[in-house]
Amino acid sequence: GQQLNQSPQSMFIQEGEDVSMNCTSSSIFNTWLWYKQDPGEGPVLLIALYKAGELTSNGRLTAQFGITRKDSFLNISASIPSDVGIYFCAGSRWSGGSNYKLTFGKGTLLTVNP
């Protein structure tokens, strides 16, 4: 099935460093979402973006909805050990709620060295 192009595949950083990951698509999405998944758990919603150009923050996390509606990025500032996990981007063609399926990227594995 279709998946979004998410990069990088993995990152290994030192505690306190900033992190950036992004997601691109060949087609337009009207909603972009970022999830974090810990081993053996389901994805947990971090940030939801509903409007092209929108920049949204959630604590140390900042995400942007690309102007072309074909991309999004997630930044994590001042990383801490509990940021370890797999980060997924997801796109929906519905603007807002759960009326449409989500298409996911393959994920970015983040490792933080204390």
Next chain:
Amino acid sequence: DAGVTQSPTHLIKTRGQQVTLRCSPKSGHDTVSWYQQALGQGPQFIFQYYEEEERQRGNFPDRFSGHQFPNYSSELNVNALLLGDSALYLCASGTDQETQYFGPGTRLLVL
């Protein structure tokens, strides 16, 4: 307020068997979606239920079927299991105004 719950947490089956997985949505949510997540991959959309009917379906064979009950809970059934059906099965609930929240998943192993 409980979030999305799923049962069982883990399941082992053999090829050819049938399996039923269950999901209870978050309180206030009326839409339930099911996803399959293979190891090292992102979740893949199976189908979505709303008002007890299948509203959308992904690229999965008819061996995958589902049901939604009047209380919005849902079941995923997989018939004639194949080795390739081994995966984490995720349920997500939401509304048409609120995005999807995921449950912890059911880990299915087919031997």
